[in-house]
Amino acid sequence: MLEKQVSAFIKQKQLIEPGDSCLVGVSGGPDSIALLAYMKELMPSYGLTIMVAHVDHMFRGEESYQDYRYVEEMCAKWNLPFKGTRIDVPEYIKHTGKNTQQASRDCRYAYYKAIMKEYSVKKLVLAHHLDDQAETVLMNLVRGSTGKSRMGIPVKRPFAGGLLIRPFLAVTRDEIMAYCERMNLSPRFDPSNEKDLYTRNRFRKYILPIIKQENQQAMNHIQRFSEELEQDEDYLHSLAEERFEGLGIIQEEGKWIVEIALLSAVPKPLQRRVIQLILNYLYQVKPYVYSYVHIDSIQTLLVESHPSISLQLPHGLRVTKTYERLLFHFGELPVSIFSKELYLPGCTELGNGYAIETALWDGDVNRTFQESANACIITLSEDRLPLLVRNRCDGDRYQPKGFTGHKKLKKLFAERKIPIHLRDSWPIVTDKNGVIVWIPGLQQVSAEYSPNAINIMVKYIELSS
DSSP: OHHHHHHHHHHHHTOOOTTOEEEEEOOSSHHHHHHHHHHHHHHHHHTOEEEEEEEEOOSSTHHHHHHHHHHHHHHHHHTOOEEEEEOOHHHHHHHHOOOHHHHHHHHHHHHHHHHHHHHTOOEEEOOOOHHHHHHHHHHHHHHTOOGGGGSOSOSEEEETTEEEEOGGGGSOHHHHHHHHHHTTOOOOOOGGGGOTTSHHHHIIIIIHHHHHHHOTTHHHHHHHHHHHHHHHHHHHHHHHHHHHHTTOOEEETTEEEEEHHHHHTSOHHHHHHHHHHHHHHHOSSOOTTOOHHHHHHHHHHHHOSSSEEEEEOGGGEEEEEETTEEEEEESSOOOOOOEEEOOSSEEEEOSSSEEEEEEEOOSOHHHHOOOBTTEEEEEEEGGGOSOEEEOOOTTOEEOBTTOSSOEEHHHHHHHTTOOHHHHTTOOEEEOTTSOEEEETTTEEBOOOOOTTEEEEEEEEEEOOO
């Protein structure tokens, strides 16, 4: 009998303690009315305090309002406190763009939470059962969910400072219907539950009956699978968090930077979960379409031979590989746009954390100045002043020091393995005519020797934070 199964399940899972205050979510359908009847019978033995909550989502007009009235009258008949509300969920969907089920759930759970906070209720009791569990697990597997998302509906979880519990995950829909008949309950029925429009309805009507024909205990087996998977995932998640902390992820200017070598060294089962952690931190709201396919795509980037490649994920998130690093960012990578005249002499800040210092130089260039990637002498005629600094432009070319020909700037960036997100904001120093005379940190350019040539010392320096 349902009573014995549920009572044993409550004790085994430690769902209810003596003296608990409980809020029972009741829609008026068979599952929730059966749950309310069961909880009412449980009150004396546990010394429970019970309150009932009902939400009319206003999808079915007068019909759904009658569900509201039915639950309210049932509570009055059984002398149970009733809290009900009507929420215009269709209007909420217009504003948020969420699907029907997610929007309904958001509104309903927000109402439950408010009641629990106001009345200091410790347990929210909901009527999900074994068939619901099987539908959820199968839908998640078919959808391609990964990690903990596959496990289905938890028996209990933290909620509103207390716990959300599901004692009917011990029984099937058929057992609940039999209980309703035996207890002379007359629940309401939502006709939308029969429409093939919703995925869950199709699984309920067409998939589960076939599974039950194969094995009458299938629903219990799926429930056990869900519970075992939850335990496994909790353990693997704790290991993944340790690996996540060891990645030394850099967060700057709207992007997360991950060293490929460190992430590649994480064992594959944990690597998937570490990537999930990164995505979960970045997404404020986890997108419905986020699945194992996206995890696999990011793992593929780790071994991709192309040094610079970008992957588009749902809701505008992108993962860009730049040689030894992965960059997680929303939209295009930020570029520091600048074009300005260099002070001569003086120090010109570039807006990227660096500056260029300049000074006229009248010493022996070959003996008294130590040139490097970040410091050199620019020799050019005075009529080519002032010097300018700007972002790169399409088709930029320069003449390397000691060479007679010209080379593409794009090729230099590739040879020096400059990450794609840094190239557009890399400083390029030109004369007043736009001819490149220096590429700070990367390349010295051939000098112009003429009777009126001058020497300018330039240094590319990092500004102190």
